[in-house]
Amino acid sequence: MTEALHPSVSAKDYASDQEVRWCPGCGDYAILKQVQTVLAELGVPRENVVFISGIGCSSRFPYYMGTYGLHGIHGRAPAIAYGLKITRPELHVWIVTGDGDGLSIGGNHLIHMLRRNMDVTILLFNNEVYGLTKGQISPTSRPGQRTPSTPWGSFEHPFNPVALAFGAGATFVARTMDRDLAHMRSVLKRAAQHRGAAFVEIYQNCPVFNDGAFFAYTEKESKPDNALFLEHGQPLVFGQNRDRGFVLEGTALRLASFSDGLPANLWIHDETDRTKAALLVQLLGTPDDGLPRPFGVLYADHTRPTYEELLAERRQHLVQHHGGGDLSALLRGKNWWTIGS
């Protein structure tokens, strides 16, 4: 997205006058604040910003933004964004969705939006549960999760949102968490600046229906051993003592432990490397398997043109070669004739 400098704006300038009504302790509050902060940092005029959402807790987001906003219907936010971006490519369009809205009822639109690479920023709040409908499993719920619709414990295999987005052809794939504000802010900023469809999975705690789902990755004690923070050009290192990392062996990731400085063959993160990204998005460690889970920008393709750019190119080409639209010629068609004078 292109930036328009707008001096002396603050996060507050992007808030609406509506009272925010998420549950106390909900991770959504932190996300809202960081999005407003990022917009202020980027200085995007608020009249040029549109938030589009579907249905669910996350989808109330547009009401709390002082920008333009459209709270749509379940799963259809990307579909609404198509028409807006195609006719108004200059607008900054954000799509706010959740694991139910974006991956279940709206899964089809999400993957096609990513494939088409329209210039939008997609925030998927993942809390691994349906909140607004009171706690049923979502497509990211873990096996064993007991909910009103799975009283015996779910046995469904969950989606891995970043792998899904990457597989759908996203040109920007990132993961962050509600409880690390600085990290979230930096990832959101990168996503907002990406030219093309940027997909950000945000681990978001639902204190009511799935409290603590991500604590292994977000809490001070366990975070260092379970969260792997990616930085472009830096080695993949994690652990309380930063004594573990990854090396690439053939086509496999191998966990390496070290005590005296970083080994020379450690995997250096290159967010533009598609082959490496394919491995990274699959890395979904848990405290049980001793592997970490990556956070940050997993993949970024800065080269692929956006849908809007390609469309404009086609249109320009046609107008150059066939001229702009002559309405009366269009109405007459190829075969016409005149009767009388």
Next chain:
Amino acid sequence: MERHRIVIPDVVIVFAGDSGEGMQLAGVQFAHTSALRGNDIATFPNYPAEIRAPQGTLAGVSSFQLRFGSFEVLTPGDQCDVLVAMNAAALKTHLHLLKRGGILIVNEAGFDRRNLRLAGYPEAENPLTNGSLSDYQLIKLNISQLVGAALADTGLSVREKERMKNMFVLGLLAWLFGRPLETLEELVTAKFRARNPEIAAANSRLLHAGYNFGETSELFASRYEIPQAELAPGVYRSISGNEALVLGFVVAAHKAGLKLFYAGYPITPASEVLHQMSNLLSYDVYPFQAEDEIAAISAAIGAAFGGHLGVTATSGPGFSLMSETLGLAVMLELPLVVCDIQRAGPSTGMPTKPEQADLLQALYGRHGEAPIPVLAAATPADCFQTAYEATRLALHWMTPVIVLSDAFLANGSDLWRIPSVESLPPITPPFATEEHKSNGVFHPYQRDTRGVRPWAIPGTPGFEHRIGGLEKEDITGNVSYDPLNHERMVQLRAAKIEQIAAELPPQTVTLGEPEGELAVVGWGSTYGSIYSAVQECRAQGLPVSHIHLRYLNPLPRNLGQLLRGFRRILVPELNSGHLTQLLRARYLVDAKAYEKVQGIPLTVSELVEVIQERIHHD
């Protein structure tokens, strides 16, 4: 030999053959030629849903019905004067359309044992030789052989020659009905010239061969002449319903000064709209092939939120998928046009066949209280006016609007007097201005005196606002769960749609007296058949009038009064009585349905019979 020329007012020709034999092309070109010659025309293509059904089978027959005449031609005709049957299956499926004494041209090569077996004729039974066709003027030609001989010195394969049989038939018919061969030749060769000059030359040669064959063979005792129709001065072309829809939207968007965003998902018989739109990139048209119909209508709403014209077209099944999003459009009060090109349902039904059974879905098929204006097109050319009017209403009243067409209008074509863009009514959307602010604050649901909310578009500083599917507080548009506010908003939305009727022209009778014995009330594509039937009955002295409805919601304000001026009301429909129910419920009148749900249009003769029966025996 100079043949005797008989002058006739009109003629109906049906071209029937295998779906790969170019029957549609032959029909279209003959129709064009006739229109250019100054006749009024109406066409009805009839083809299988399968792209290439097995050759020679009954399921694989594709046909094209064409009528041209020296008067206003309103229907493609109940029965035909000429039937061209390229094989046994084509004869079997279409012979019932041929009038007794009509001309039957058959390709003998399509009646070998294999073809006869595939068409289901009993062993050793050949309709061409068993005398069963003695009621018709049977012209047996081995067209395959004649074509082979005419193209003997070319390097074309047998397969290629076989595919050009239609051109020989066209040449022959051009001779028989006095059509200018040069026009036909120009139209046909223009199609192939650039791509394949050899094929173009062969087509041209076959047209001449067919024409000369008519001249020299003495198969026909006379030729026919159909004088030019008396048409109002103007610029004319022939146009199909789907083409006319596209042009209507393009012109409406142009008049409103907006981009035209069109989203569609492939579905018969609406796909042609997507194809046509996709050819108009240089006309400020933004075509988009969505991943499904839900995405198509949602994308159109997105375009509307952005301040442009969003349009989508589909057929019954896709229209059902769109109903949830129509509810959102009602709540948002954004302009949007959704076209349902109806086909025989439910489910996949008969995808290429016309039906009018989506009327109640269009009127009521939504959750909650969600009134939407519904307009129906009467003829292929009328699709232009309907699309234009639907757009005008959507933009003036900030509402989704539904346009009903069907497979009969979509693929059929008639003559269109091209309007001048300047003569069309202006379209001025209610864009938000500073005047819409109170104390410097913009309220998205602050309505004007007509009940219409202002359209504030992203990019405009000071008008930032949020809208959505949750109930709105009156005026501010903020989310509200207040019971009385909800009821009020339901009433405001309904009142706005009802208010549209105030600006519509009062309903008039299309034909006949404005009161009396019997009113035949119709809507949509049955217009031509009903009008013709009423015309015929009136010529017989029967007291009958025709009322045709373009606006199905809101209904014209004087409709109840008009209907009560008739003793009886007959409502012919290609469904199980949808409009009949509506009229009975709304006006407490004793409307009686004439229902036909066969996937084929109403014929004039069946309607004439029904009208006679209602008048004499009720």
